[in-house]
């Protein structure tokens with residue numbers, strides 16, 4: 008089918024099947040354009056929780072679809088591609104969480120939303136890059152085991168010196184490829200550009216940022232800034248929303264790997280197939296869902 012036909016077919020199926028399409032900022036522009044809501048995982052988790060439609064189609068990676076299912080369990084949640092997984096979501100073992108819990112008192116296990124449902128089920132609260140700082144400050148426990156991302160954990164820890172942090176060695180390969188050298192080279196070439204950094208980048212890169220924050224934070228900052236040019240250290244899919252809000256500004260991306268293959272699994276074709284065949288449905292163990300729900304609801308409560 009041609010693009011216009013695909014778009015038409017998706018719109019028709021969406022109405023017929025009472026579906027809502029949610030898309031993350033890292034997905035392709037075509038997908039963001041057709042989605043009902045586009046945002047970061049915190050925002051999309053709130054939309055998914057309240058969605059009245061029967062079908063929720065999540066254009067993103069598996070942990071996002073799982074979170075939607077956990078927060079709105081009576082709905083059918085579909086993902087366009089079952090291979091769209093985030094490697095970081097698996098970078099801590101359940102045994103490690105149990106071990107650290109057993110060894111420490113007055114400890115909260117804080118889990119980045121980029122994690123499997125099983126990991127969330129063993130955690131006290133979830134966070135996203137948009138709310139991690141606020142939530143960690145609101146936690147009563149004096150010790151924080153931050154999983155799975157060491158870089159986001161370090162970024163938060165720096166700003167919450169009153170708490171003791173235990174880190175875990177997880178990372179995002181995409182953000183890790185955005186090295187200090189590449190950012191410095193880009194800055195030498197474009198000295199006027201402001202540097203916008205996602206906190207999944209390593210601490211040496213975070214230290215170079217004029218602004219450090221989540222995707223929604225980066226978009227907001229770039230839109231308000233009176234600068235015309237930016238060096239952006241996060242996944243390239245964000246360019247679509249940046250350009251939509253700022254058609255005349257220039258965004259330069261750095262990194263050996265600028266695109267996350269999992270996020271690019273979604274296309275208009277796979278989205279159409281998803282709606283037509285009602286595949287691939289997210290199913291989760293009931294007990295895991297209940298426990299993981301607690302961590303996600305705690306995120307919504309503590310981020311207020």
Ligand code: CIZ
Pocket residue numbers: 031046047048049121135136137205220221222223
């Ligand atoms: O929280 C999210 O949506 C992710 C994965 C990135 C970000 O900063 O928005």
Ligand code: SF4
Pocket residue numbers: 033068092093094095096121179180181182207242267268269270
């Ligand atoms: Fe995971 Fe990184 Fe891809 Fe985000 S960009 S889904 S953290 S691998």
